[in-house]
Amino acid sequence: MKTVMIAEDNDSNYMLMTYILKHNYSVVRARNGQEAIDMAEKGGVDLILMDLKMPVCDGLEATCRIKSMMPDIPIVMLTANAFDTDRRKAMDVGCDEFLSKPVNREKCLSVIARFI
Numbered sequence: 001m002k003t004v005m006i007a008e009d010n011d012s013n014y015m016l017m018t019y020i021l022k023h024n025y026s027v028v029r030a031r032n033g034q035e036a037i038d039m040a041e042k043g044g045v046d047l048i049l050m051d052l053k054m055p056v057c058d059g060l061e062a063t064c065r066i067k068s069m070m071p072d073i074p075i076v077m078l079t080a081n082a083f084d085t086d087r088r089k090a091m092d093v094g095c096d097e098f099l100s101k102p103v104n105r106e107k108c109l110s111v112i113a114r115f116i
């Protein structure tokens with residue numbers, strides 16, 4: 001089973017994502033951007049679902065740093081703000097796809113399946 005990292009500071013959002021993914025993927029959690037960077041460095045993660053707004057280090061900075069170390073790991077940015085500027089920023093730092101919250105189950109699974 002492939003492993004998806006959920007980088008999410010909010011417990012409810014994390015539980016919802018876990019519920020969506022649990023039958024298809026093994027899930028690990030990072031609670032902020034720095035934890036996401038540290039966990040990605042350790043390896044064993046096949047794809048990252050990255051919340052945009054997180055403490056310590058936000059999703060944009062974490063994506064930028066992870067992609068500079070490992071450009072091939074797919075990163076899907078999750079954000080409550082569906083504005084074009086957010087999407088552009090996310091793409092600029094190297095994220096591969098973009099999902100708006102609240103996350104739709106089928107959409108989420110189909111996006112992940114495109115990469116892993």
Ligand SMILES: [Mg+2]
Pocket residue numbers: 008009010051052053054
């Ligand atoms: Mg957040």
